[in-house]
Amino acid sequence: MKIFLDTTDITAIAQLSETGLVDGITTNPSLVAKSGQNFEVLLREICTLIKGPVSAEVTAPDHATMLKEAFHLAKIAPNIVIKVPMTQEGLKTCKVLSDQNIMVNVTLCFSALQALLAAKAGATFISPFVGRLDDIGLDGLDLIADIREIYDNYPAFKTEILVASIRNPAHVLASAKLGADVVTIPPDIFSKMFKHPLTDIGLDIFEKDWEKTKQQILKA
Numbered sequence: 001m002k003i004f005l006d007t008t009d010i011t012a013i014a015q016l017s018e019t020g021l022v023d024g025i026t027t028n029p030s031l032v033a034k035s036g037q038n039f040e041v042l043l044r045e046i047c048t049l050i051k052g053p054v055s056a057e058v059t060a061p062d063h064a065t066m067l068k069e070a071f072h073l074a075k076i077a078p079n080i081v082i083k084v085p086m087t088q089e090g091l092k093t094c095k096v097l098s099d100q101n102i103m104v105n106v107t108l109c110f111s112a113l114q115a116l117l118a119a120k121a122g123a124t125f126i127s128p129f130v131g132r133l134d135d136i137g138l139d140g141l142d143l144i145a146d147i148r149e150i151y152d153n154y155p156a157f158k159t160e161i162l163v164a165s166i167r168n169p170a171h172v173l174a175s176a177k178l179g180a181d182v183v184t185i186p187p188d189i190f191s192k193m194f195k196h197p198l199t200d201i202g203l204d205i206f207e208k209d210w211e212k213t214k215q216q217i218l219k220a
């Protein structure tokens with residue numbers, strides 16, 4: 001399973017990409033607003049740090065303008081993925097872009113039928129938002145299971161399931177068990193995934209026991 005970071009925080013991207021475990025980045029207009037930075041400057045900076053897919057979202061509501069924005073953003077770097085909304089205009093744009101081998105991430109997916117249409121439009125990624133479905137009393141992970149089942153029924157579909165709106169490590173675990181291709185997660189959740197209290201306790205015991213041996217692996 002690929003791990004993307006859902007962030008525009010350059011410091012976090014730089015630091016966490018050093019693990020070698022970050023496969024890509026997703027951004028959205030809200031994250032750009034939160035950063036307070038210029039969108040294009042931000043994307044250029046991210047693309048110098050990350051060679052995998054970097055999602056950049058168009059903001060126009062109509063197909064013609066969306067397409068112009070998409071071509072403009074796609075020129076920034078070869079690893080830019082154009083993010084389009086899950087609307088009729090968005091999927092029309094997705095089809096044109098995917099026919100030209102430009103990667104597309106269809107965002108704001110809340111139903112399996114939407115995911116089916118996105119795959120037909122040639123989306124590289126579909127982004128179902130699990131946390132926002134949980135927020136309204138539904139189970140967002142049911143959507144992941146449904147999309148997985150549908151995509152597996154049609155091997156010609158090459159669209160990857162990119163689970164978004166992830167709110168906790170349990171969402172990541174469940175997504176992996178359901179066979180999601182990608183999770184996009186905020187940096188703090190990524191950091192939490194490394195941790196277990198028993199790892200810390202065990203490490204502490206090993207350190208203390210190692211001191212008793214008075215040995216050093218690297219001699220001074």
Ligand code: G3P
Nearest residue numbers: 006028131132164165166
């Ligand atoms: O990138 C889109 C998505 O991950 C947003 O998450 O927490 O705002 O629902 P959230």
